[in-house]
Amino acid sequence: MHEQTWQKSRSPKGRGGRLGAVSAAVAVAVGAMTMAALAPPAAVAAARPDSVQVGLNALVHSDDLPAALASVKDRDGRTRTYTAGVGDLATGAKVPRDGQVRIGSNTKTFTSVVVLQLVGEGKIRLDAPVDTYLPGLVRGEGIDGRHITVRQLLQQTSGLPNYSNYLGEEVRYFEPRELLDIALQHKADFAPGAKWEYSNTNYVLVGLIIQKVTGHPLADKMDQRVIKRIGLRHTYFPAPGDATIREPHPKGYYQDSAGAPLLDGTEMDPSWAWAAGQLISTNSDLNRFFTALLAGRLLPAAQLAQMRTTVPAGYPFASGARYGLGLVSTPLSCGGVYWGHGGSTTGYETRGGVTGDGRAANVAVTIQPTDETVMKRVESVVDTALCR
Secondary structure (H helix, E strand, C coil), rough: CCCEEECCCCCCCCCCCCHHHHHHHHHHHHHHHHHHHHHCHHHHHHHHHCCHHHHHHHHHCCCCCCCEEEECCCCCEEEEEEEECCCCCCCCCCCCCCEEEEEEEHHHHHHHHHHHHHCCCCCCCCCEHHHHHCCCCCCCCCCEECCCCCCHHHHHHCCCCCCHHHHHCCCCCCCEEEEEHHHHCCCCCCCCCCCCCCCCCHHHHHHHHHHHHCCHHHHHHHHHHHHHCCCCCHHHCCCCCCCCCCCCCCCCCCCCCCCCCCCCCCCCHHHCCCCCCEECCCHHHHHHHHHHHHHCCCCCCCHHHHHHCCCCCCCCCCCCEEECCCCCEEECCCCEEECCCCEEEEEEEEEEEEEECCEEEEEEEEEECCCCHHHHHHHHHHHHHHCC
């Protein structure tokens, strides 16, 4: 049902029911009491259940999520990977250790890194209006690209409506310009800079700016400037028409409505998310990415400082979260914050990030939780991993 393994980082159903979960918990408790009576204190500590594994098991047994995966890196660079549940409900296959998943809006941080690299090279200015790079393209009711800056796109303060709210149920390939056009059919949510509100449209526009300035596809720039640069061997931007996940992966599921049967949503055309959420990766690669980013291996100090300059954020982030330029700070129960983003897409939900002292944790589950309390429990596993 679950596995956990240790490895040294190279860089700086059969699903049981509630009764099974309770029985397992009782067995663990009895075993721990016996150990306490017979073993020295160090052995007792070693025999305690791993808190991250316990959290993942609860997501599967108590919250009925098909599978959960995690990767946790300590200050010394040692990485432990975890799995719980099953990777394929039809066959009962195991969850692949550190399997690939669709990482959704974690893609935004990759996109932001490319833009900020171009800012550092003097090719883009953060406070330049969108029209500087895409003249005349962004116009609509209350929408004018002459009054929206690149910074406001990255920080989610542009007021642009979120195109993904209007996509409907059609599953097909979307050109990035189509996504923008869908958004521009609706009036602005608010005046640029007036408030913070999450919109995938912001990052589609950022992707279009990258392509205009560099003269190359976004996927190529992301691969060259980020993925290959820090050796993310299991991360890639799917090519047009590629609906598969290349490497071993757990299947992702969705429901048409609450209580409806789980449906397999693993294979899908991810073009609807593009620069806002198209990447595929693993928990360990995400840890490596955010660790490299916060360590200054991807951006000059000035641009990293801009990325970490935040404003208060709301939905879909945890209470107390703040949004920078494609980077989110989330409070930890043990004090301080961790830096990451998180992602939600058909079949998969990911949460995680890194601390200032080098700890890293990322958790993925194979369905988008629709219950806010379940989502909080996913986030709490990240908190547990970084605070223990």
